[in-house]
Amino acid sequence: MPPIRLAVALALAEVVLFCCALAIVPPDLLAQGSAEEEPAGVGSSGFWHRAVRWREVPPERLEPSEVLSRAKAQLVLGRPARAKELLDRRPIGRQWELWPAAAALIASAEFRLGNYERSGRYYAALARRTAGVRRGILEARAGLAFEKAGLDRVAARHYRRARIELPEVAGCLALREARLTADTARALSLLRRARGLPAELVARAKGSALLKAGDPVEAERALAEAGLKAEAAQVALARGDTVRARRFFVEALREGDGSLTAESARRMVSLLDPEDEAAVLMAAGFFRRARAPRDAWLLLSRALEQSGAEKASSELLFSSAQVLEELGRAREALPLYRQAASLEGDLAVRAAYAAARLVLRIRGSDAGSRELAAFAESHPDHSLAGSALLLAANSKARARLWLEAEKLYRRLLELHPDHPASQEARLRLGDRAAELRRYEEAAAWYLEAARGEGNIALAARDRLARTRLAQSDTTAAVEIWTALARDDSLGYYGLIAREAAGLADPAIDPPQLNAPPEPRAGFTLAQLNVLDAIGLEGEARALIDNFVAASTASELLNFAEGLLGGKRTSLAISLGWRAAQELTLNDPKVLRVVFPWPWRDLIEAEARKFDLDPYLLAALIRQESSFRPAVVSRAGAVGLMQLMPSTAAETASRLGLPWDRELLTIPDANLHLGAAHLAALTRRYRGEMIWALAAYNAGSRPVDRWRRLPGAENPLVFVDRIPYPETRNYVQAVVRDRAVYRALYSSADTGR
Structure with missing residues (x-):
């Protein structure tokens, strides 16, 4: 291995090992553990599992090493106060070899509790006892703690010491030190050490140093020139210049400044003139992207009140209606859509379509399909006309009103034969013909749908093969499936075609693992x-x-x-x-x-515990959270397996396990309860994976309703007829990913 790569690899390994030893890495790395014997109700090992197994014992009666183990677990579980209590009640003297580990845990607990000065003192004491990378990290941690405590000079001293031991990040630490000095010359000297670092880091440090030196105008200029308009706006606002603050804020919105956060936008949004509609709409759009629709609505409602709803523009009305929909206030959104639709321009047409779609959702198939069809007739040349007819036809089909549905599908094909919606219409007409056993008619429709592109074309090819099989033409069916498996080798339809044709699983040669980085x-x-x-x-x-x-x-x-x-x-x-x-x-x-498998040992252990396919579990987690342990969805689902708090609490109660909502972000806790929930759904649906996956995503009630539809006893037909696009795509993605995981990580995996 070349010397540079070897040095980098050794430094990286030293950092990881040291951090794991002192419990100062994020919980997602610390939550991995080795398999141990466990009682009923508890699965694979991890800090939560260990905590569940531990008996309540006064800390005074525990061995020091056991105290450390329990304190570390409490820290990782997000309970710094409990960790500190354990260590306080069973103090470990400095003469013990365990003191450094105990001090590191106390320092981390104090930091999380907001006791920054006390945390910094522990980190500083630890740093004096070691050298090299270990000392550098501890000095820098002390610097960060003292900086948060407002002790700038002390923090700068520790950052300076850390720079000596950590050459890889010396530039970043020099910027940190520069931010804390009121000596402009000293700050500029430190900034020169940061060559090659991102401009935004340098500008942020320069701005902070200028603020320390009492020059907010120059700080504002430095931030603005680097494109950090949101931060420049905050500086201007702090010095009372609301005009410049407003200007920078609007520029940050217009330019998509990455430094703008929902929190900083809330502080500055009052600067906007409600009559400046362009700025209001940009700010509302920002809040929507930041998943803060309530803030968007407060802003838009104020603008509506200011202008008078009857005089509002189509843009303001349309955006307001969209936000109300996001807030679950569909009935209030409808009149705003209708008002926007009464105005002129393309947005008015889009508002009319949105209103018709909302009527379908609120008032049901009859009123909704009628309004959607009327929209299509009123705007025959608009791109949304085809989508409106398809929505109307699909709603009639779900209501089993086939004559009306077929009429709408055929109207769509007549008016918009090349519209993407027409491809789905052909597929649906083929499905109806197949249901009636008019196989030649079904095959004709599927052939037409297969000439397009995307998933509809792939689905049509699979349906055509099944139609040929129903006609006892096995040879034709296998030929179609074989071609589909080749053309969509790693896709959902390619994989089910491979299974239907009796072909071997896709072969993926294992890549070289753990190769050193360039x-x-x-x-x-x-x-x-x-x-x-x-x-x-x-x-x-x-x-x-x-x-x-x-x-x-x-x-x-x-x-x-x-x-x-x-x-x-x-x-x-x-x-x-x-x-x-x-x-x-x-x-x-x-x-x-693209298909990684972190926490593999934990996932495989939970799969064994609940008799689940580990490849399925990995695929589901990838689809749910992309392996992010702390991610929260718009609906409030949390963690790796995206559990709703109510579902997690119910599952924990059923298993007889203690529960705390905070544990949803702990990997092994979330995995255990998520696997238990999936296993319960699998039992409910007698082992049928497709139905269990659909219920995991959409809930059991709609799945029970969909299972009563004609043809739904066939799981593949069931998937294609799921009326919720999100759930249909979800099930297909998990089924596909499961096959990919199996091919990538089978027993031939050389990395195991």
Whole structure:
């Protein structure tokens, strides 16, 4: 191995091992453990599982090593106060060899509790007892703690010491030190040490130093010139210049400034003039993207009140209606859509379509399909006309009003034969003909639908094969499935075609595992590990953005491989997809990045515990959360398996396990309850995976209703006829991903 790569690999390994020893890495890395014997109700090992197994014993009666183990678990479980209580009640003297580990746990607990000065003192004391990378990380942690405590001079001293031991991130630490000094000359000298770092980091440090030196105007200018308009706006607002603050805020909205957060936008949104509709709409759009629709509605409702709803523009009305829909206030949204539709322009037409779609949702098939059909007739040349007719026809089909549905499908084909919606109409007409056993008619429709592109064409080819099988033409069916398996080798329809034709599973040669990263990627990964150990998330994000912006597809793939197994698995998947656009998805290295398997031991143990397919469990987690342990959906589902708190509480109660909502972000706790919930659904549906997956996504009630539809006893037909597009796509994706995981991580996996 070349010397540079070896040095990077050794430094990276030292950082990871040291951080794991001192419990100062994120919980998603610490939650992995070794398998142990466990009582009933508890599955694979992890900090939550260990905590469940532990008997309540006064800390005074525990061995010091057991106290440390329990304190570390409580810290990872998000209970720093309990961790600190354990260590306080069973103090470990400095003369013991266990004191450094205990002090590190106390320092981390105090930091999380907001006792920053006390935390910093512990980290500083630990740093004095060691050297090298270990000392550098502890000095930097002390600097961060003292900085948060407002002790700038003390913090700067510790950052300065850390720079000596951590050359990989010396520039980032110099910027941190520069932010804390009121000596402009000293700050500029430190900034010169940050050559090669992202401009936004340097500008942010320069702005902070200028503020310390009492020059907010220059700080504002430095931030604005670097494109950090949102931060410049906050500086202007702090010095009372609301005019410049408003200008910078609007520019930040217009330019998509990444430094703008929902919190900072809330502080500045009152600066906007309600009559400046363009700015109001931009701010509302920002809040919607930031998943803060209530803030968007407060802003839009104020603008509506200011202008008078009867005089509002179509843009303001349409945006307001969309936000009300997001807030679950569909009936209030409908009149705003109708008012927008009464105005002129393309947006008015889109508002009319949205109103018709909303009528279908609120008032049902009869009123909704009538309004959708009327929209299509009123706007025959608009691109949404075909979509409206398809929605109307599908609603009639779901209501089993086939004569009306067929009339609408045929009207769609007559008026818009080349519209994407017409491809689905042909598929649905084929399904109806097949249901009536008019196989030649069905085959004709499927052949037409198969001439298009995308999933509809693939579905049509699969349906055509099944139709030929129903006509006893097995040879034709197998030929169609074989071609489909070849053309969609890793897709849902290709995989079910492979199974139907009796073909072997796709063969994927195992890639070389654990290959060392290339120098540039390796150096950035080493930097990220150090920054993560310190807790400098902003600097880490900036380095990632900087690396990605200047990388080729091969470099992105190499970098993404290095991210796997850490807290950025979701980013690795995203970068893998980007690399696949220029390389190929069929490359095993690309597939291993796009379909990773972190927490594999935990997932496989939970699968054994609840008699589930581990490949299915991995595929479901990838689809639910992309392996992000703390992600929260718009609906409030949390963690790796996206459990609703009520479902988690009910499952824990059924298993006789203690429960706390905070544990939903702990990987082994979320996995255990999620696997138990999936197993319960699988038992409910007598082992039918398709129905269990649909219920996991949409709930059991709609699945029970869909199972009563004609043909739904066939799981594949059931999937194609799921009326919720989200659930249909979800089930197909998990089934596909399960096959990919099985091919990638079978018993021939050389990395195990």
